Amino acid sequence: MTVPSLKIGIAGISGRVGRLLAEEVIGAGFILAGGSARHPSSVKGLLANVPLFADFSALADASDVVIDFTHADTSARHAEILADYGKALVLGTTGLSPEQEAAVKTAAKKIAVVHAANFSPGVTLVRRLARMMGQALPAESYDVEIVEMHHRQKVDAPSGTALAIGESVADGRGVSLADVKDSGRDGHTGARKTGDIGFAALRGGQIVGEHEVLFTSADEQIRLSHRAFDRRIFATGAVRAADWVRNQPAGYFGMEDVLGLPPL
Ligand SMILES: NC(=O)C1=CN([C@@H]2O[C@H](COP(=O)(O)OP(=O)(O)OC[C@H]3O[C@@H](n4cnc5c(N)ncnc54)[C@H](OP(=O)(O)O)[C@@H]3O)[C@@H](O)[C@H]2O)C=CC1
Numbered sequence: 001m002t003v004p005s006l007k008i009g010i011a012g013i014s015g016r017v018g019r020l021l022a023e024e025v026i027g028a029g030f031i032l033a034g035g036s037a038r039h040p041s042s043v044k045g046l047l048a049n050v051p052l053f054a055d056f057s058a059l060a061d062a063s064d065v066v067i068d069f070t071h072a073d074t075s076a077r078h079a080e081i082l083a084d085y086g087k088a089l090v091l092g093t094t095g096l097s098p099e100q101e102a103a104v105k106t107a108a109k110k111i112a113v114v115h116a117a118n119f120s121p122g123v124t125l126v127r128r129l130a131r132m133m134g135q136a137l138p139a140e141s142y143d144v145e146i147v148e149m150h151h152r153q154k155v156d157a158p159s160g161t162a163l164a165i166g167e168s169v170a171d172g173r174g175v176s177l178a179d180v181k182d183s184g185r186d187g188h189t190g191a192r193k194t195g196d197i198g199f200a201a202l203r204g205g206q207i208v209g210e211h212e213v214l215f216t217s218a219d220e221q222i223r224l225s226h227r228a229f230d231r232r233i234f235a236t237g238a239v240r241a242a243d244w245v246r247n248q249p250a251g252y253f254g255m256e257d258v259l260g261l262p263p264l
């Protein structure tokens, strides 16, 4: 049986991840339907023979699935347009506001959406372990802090991955992250509140992406850490998600669904 070819569009094709996505789509044997960027001129000469669309609707029309690694300001609108065209979305962009997240979930009532702050298999597993630890280690005894480090160009903080790990811990503890999140400590903050999940964001050089979650009690400390050596890991995972999502009904999925991990 021949597998029907898949036309994949890339929103943000000129970006650090977008360029790798283009290589991975072609390398995996899929059709690169085209790409969009904020300033399409930034791609000229870089990706010869790849159609560039100034209008995102035209990219949606030309694709079966669009992979979006752009900016929070534009991703939710992209999801709405894809819902109108009935095309699936793989969304990697981070830093979305609660309203933008809600718009993506509304689009997922009409189309299949895979949304992940981190497409690496390793982080998907770290999140599961963090949830189990949140469940097993009482908030009264174990303080949780999440530290992330990224390259100097990153525009959002804490990283989407750090927040997703925080959500996993909060899920395990049966609380909402919004109620216990403590980021950006500065000045006379007062003592740490029991049950809070703290965040620290470091920026410098060309660090691809590093995350560590620490559970610290009076007697011990457990650290879970992940380091991405090459951002190609995100592109490979996103293309895998695009291949998976083509056969899915409308719905909101994560990387654990793509990897076929059983529900916790
Ligand atoms: N889920 C995951 O696994 C990962 C997620 N990310 C996230 O992906 C996103 C992109 O990261 P990265 O590739 O490093 O970013 P870059 O800044 O390198 O690339 C962003 C791309 O999006 C385009 N873009 C930026 N702003 C807009 C806008 N307002 N409207 C339309 N297009 C826009 C840029 O176009 P132009 O060049 O013309 O400005 C460029 O093509 C970030 O949110 C990042 O956190 C990153 C790595 C892994």
Ligand SMILES: O=C(O)C1=N[C@H](C(=O)O)C[C@H](O)C1
Binding pocket: 094, 117, 118, 150, 154, 155, 158, 159, 160, 161, 162, 208, 209, 210
């Ligand atoms: O902007 C990046 O580079 C990354 N962003 C994602 C995030 O915000 O978690 C994933 C990865 O850590 C790289």
